[in-house]
Amino acid sequence: MERLPPLNALKAFEVAARTGNFTLAARELGVSSAAVSQQVRNLEAYFGKQLFLRIGNRITLTDAGHAIYPQTARALGDIATVTSRILEGEVRTRLVVSVPFSLAEHWLTPRLGMLLAEQPRMAIDIRVEDDPIDMARHGTDVRISYGDYHYPELVRVSLLHDDVLPVCSPEFRRRLDIDTGDIAEVHDSVFIHTNWGPNYASHPTWSEWFAAQGSALRPDPSRGRRVGLSSLAISAARLGLGIALGQRVLARADIEAGRLMALSSASIRLGQPYCAFVPPAKRQRSDVVGLIELLKADTPDTPFG
Known part of the structure; x- marks a missing residue:
């Protein structure tokens, strides 16, 4: 000193x-x-x-x-x-969580709500950003990433391996009179395509989904609706703008509430899992452990701590 x-x-x-x-x-x-x-x-x-x-x-x-x-x-x-x-017992550690754009609103925020319900005075800082990030420089406690390879020096916890399926609003299905078994009959303009950006090559496409169902249909993205985020694809489908190949974990709440419906139970998996990365020195912090436990609820057999 x-x-x-x-x-x-x-x-x-x-x-x-x-x-x-x-x-x-x-x-x-x-x-x-x-x-x-x-x-x-x-x-x-x-x-x-x-x-x-x-x-x-x-x-x-x-x-x-x-x-x-x-x-x-x-x-x-x-x-x-x-x-x-x-x-006065008022010192609180601020939990800094970094998350990709698509997961922030539809997946992370509801789970943070559950955490805050248990610890209402917890201070949380949510940062929405793309990989890679400098966790040490910016004081990040937990980074959630698509893929398990971004931060090899950190503690990695697999959270979930999501899949995608066709979803649209009930009103949109009624308006176009779409039979849930005949998605291939709709015009190319009806499909919502998600552009994951230049950093990703393992994201699913409508062509891959139809191929997995044994169909030769290849919807043309240039004739349909294109969005830059998978969460935006869910929002567009909910607003009746078309049929999205939506991530199940992002669409789940809207499907349960009746704002979206699945036009088929057939799905294809994303190319990579979602993982949480934590600096080794922070892996035992109670707020970090509590958040990780909530985030891996879909894979309860994943150890942490």
């Missing part, structure tokens, strides 16, 4: 400089004015600088005193704030 000046002397100096009087400083500190004066002399001896000009009962800061007072007052104020919070 770096060398520190005597803290009692530093406190006496701060109070004397703030009040401008040894007597007032002594009253605030609950000691004699002579004791305050002695502590200030100790600090002056430590620095080898005169910190006050003494003019009768009045004191004013010297140039050296002005140089150290602002930082001293700030540091002592920070210590006082932390002490007060600890004594």
Whole structure:
């Protein structure tokens, strides 16, 4: 640890400089004015600088005193704030969670709601960003990623391996009179295609879904509706804009509420699982463990901790 000046002397100096009087400083500190004066002399001896000009009962800061007072007052104020919070039981660790765009609203947020229901005073910071991120630099506690390969130096927990299936709004199905067994009969313009971006090559497509059903149909993305996020595909389908090849985990709440319906039970799996990454030093933190337990609810056999 770096060398520190005597803290009692530093406190006496701060109070004397703030009040401008040894007597007032002594009253605030609950000691004699002579004791305050002695502590200030100790600090002056430590620095080898005169910190006050003494003019009768009045004191004013010297140039050296002005140089150290602002930082001293700030540091002592920070210590006082932390002490007060600890004594009042108000210190809370902030849980910093980083998540891809698509999972933020439809998957992560409801689970954070469950966590906050159990710990309503927990402080949480949700950051929506693409891989890779610098977890150490930005103080991230948990990173949720598509794929299990981004952060080999961190603790990895598999959360779920999602699949996709055709979904649309009930009103849209009625309007187009779509038979749940005859999706291949609809026009190419009805299909909602998700563009996962240039960093991904393992995402499922409508062509792959039809091929898995033994169909040669290849819907043309240029003739349909295209969106840049899988969560946006779910929202577009819910609003009646077409049929999305939607992720089950993102569509689940809308299907259960009747805002979406599955046009087929046939699905295909995503190319990669979703995983949580945690710095080894943080793996035992109670808020991190609590969040991971909620997030891996779909795969309860996955160990963590």
